[in-house]
Amino acid sequence: MAQITSEDFLEKFKGIFEDTDPATIQSDTVFKELDEWSSMMALSLIAMADEEYNIKLSGEDIRGSVTVGDLFGRVNNKLS
Amino acid sequence: MALFKINNVKISGMSACVPKTTESNWNHANLSKDAIEEFISTTGVEERRIADAKTCTSDLCIPAAEKLINDLQWDKKDIDILVFITQTADYVVPVTSAIMQDKLGLSKECIAMDIPLGCSGYIYGLSVIASMINSCKLKKGLLLVGETPSKTVSPNDKSTQPLFGDAACATALEYVEGAPPMLFQLGTDGSGYEAIIIPDGGYRNMVTADSLIEVEYEGGIIRNKCQLFLDGMDVFSFGITQVPKTVNALLNQYNINKDEVDYFVFHQANMMMNKMIAKKLKLPEEKVPYSLKQFGNTSSATIPLTMVSQLKEKLGSNNKFILCGFGVGLSWGTAYVETSGVVCSDLIEYE
Numbered sequence: 038m039a040q041i042t043s044e045d046f047l048e049k050f051k052g053i054f055e056d057t058d059p060a061t062i063q064s065d066t067v068f069k070e071l072d073e074w075s076s077m078m079a080l081s082l083i084a085m086a087d088e089e090y091n092i093k094l095s096g097e098d099i100r101g102s103v104t105v106g107d108l109f110g111r112v113n114n115k116l117s
Numbered sequence: 118m119a120l121f122k123i124n125n126v127k128i129s130g131m132s133a134c135v136p137k138t139t140e141s142n143w144n145h146a147n148l149s150k151d152a153i154e155e156f157i158s159t160t161g162v163e164e165r166r167i168a169d170a171k172t173c174t175s176d177l178c179i180p181a182a183e184k185l186i187n188d189l190q191w192d193k194k195d196i197d198i199l200v201f202i203t204q205t206a207d208y209v210v211p212v213t214s215a216i217m218q219d220k221l222g223l224s225k226e227c228i229a230m231d232i233p234l235g236c237s238g239y240i241y242g243l244s245v246i247a248s249m250i251n252s253c254k255l256k257k258g259l260l261l262v263g264e265t266p267s268k269t270v271s272p273n274d275k276s277t278q279p280l281f282g283d284a285a286c287a288t289a290l291e292y293v294e295g296a297p298p299m300l301f302q303l304g305t306d307g308s309g310y311e312a313i314i315i316p317d318g319g320y321r322n323m324v325t326a327d328s329l330i331e332v333e334y335e336g337g338i339i340r341n342k343c344q345l346f347l348d349g350m351d352v353f354s355f356g357i358t359q360v361p362k363t364v365n366a367l368l369n370q371y372n373i374n375k376d377e378v379d380y381f382v383f384h385q386a387n388m389m390m391n392k393m394i395a396k397k398l399k400l401p402e403e404k405v406p407y408s409l410k411q412f413g414n415t416s417s418a419t420i421p422l423t424m425v426s427q428l429k430e431k432l433g434s435n436n437k438f439i440l441c442g443f444g445v446g447l448s449w450g451t452a453y454v455e456t457s458g459v460v461c462s463d464l465i466e467y468e
């Protein structure tokens with residue numbers, strides 16, 4: 038699959054949240070500090086990466102990321 | 118490649134035994150109301166059966182085996198092989214299957230072995246026992262599965278303690294010339310060995326005083342090195358990618374029409390993961406039974422326990438099953454089995 042844009046990833050990332058104002062989520066957002074972030078959201082993120090991009094995000098990918106941008110970087114690396 | 122067929126073996130009966138003591142996650146003492154709701158909505162586990170301090174896997178297996186032998190009216194002398202799947206054996210040494218050979222009063226000419234696999238164990242065990250029955254023309258065999266994972270978890274680990282329950286199951290198999298072949302696909306990825314692990318207590322890290330020191334991890338989780346660690350994210354990531362692959366590999370290799378399969382019984386790991394797997398495989402809900410709600414994750418026993426507890430009335434007629442176990446190791450296995458007239462014993466509750 039071709040490389041994706043950070044905007045595309047940001048939109049898909051926002052899509053996994055149900056109770057969070059999308060305007061508060063940006064590429065530099067520390068996602069683990071979002072009120073709605075939980076271990077279940079981590080699984081939803083893994084599911085989204087699999088469904089949308091056909092890539093496997095590991096526990097280490099999520100633990101090692103601080104911002105949404107970091108997550109995008111890891112996803113992009115796996116696509117190349 | 119481990120994609121193969123085993124002829125001449127029939128599943129004649131199945132039984133299950135669970136401890137009577139039930140713990141409910143709704144009343145969990147250590148979790149907040151919000152944490153309980155999130156846990157149940159992710160995992161689907163509401164209740165689990167818990168063995169007490171005196172009860173080991175053989176104590177649950179033996180009643181399951183005795184009941185099944187009785188319901189089938191089998192002569193014990195005819196049982197040529199006993200394979201026991203467990204990762205929570207009675208002793209480190211010797212194998213529990215030998216102890217059960219004696220307690221069940223089986224012949225001294227009975228083969229007995231343990232296979233210490235977890236989530237994939239029932240599928241692996243089925244392939245081993247069916248293979249030996251067919252190639253050695255053994256008359257009858259018992260595949261026993263028993264787990265007490267409640268004894269391996271830290272009471273202060275909210276990622277594992279509310280997930281696991283205890284259970285044992287017995288599956289009776291016999292050599293029947295011309296029985297529909299059992300089909301298997303098995304696989305392994307040891308690079309993921311740390312995803313589900315008890316670090317100390319084997320010989321890589323022998324038990325020391327340090328092993329029992331309780332360490333606090335992120336999220337208020339407290340655990341020592343003799344207790345089970347489970348990386349939920351890695352296991353989820355593995356499950357949703359590997360399981361559809363193994364099931365499709367088996368279906369494609371043997372041209373099995375998915376629509377003609379009656380039931381898909383998956384290892385009961387976590388409802389969110391299992392639902393995603395079913396969605397990826399495009400399986401109708403009514404073909405995918407669950408036992409997570411009442412019994413939780415009982416490790417290698419989940420597949421037969423789901424069959425006995427959810428499909429008892431159906432097992433007597435003709436059925437086509439896809440069974441798939443996946444997890445610790447990392448290890449996985451898928452089996453296609455056609456059954457008819459399987460005797461299913463009533464669920465036993467052990468006190």
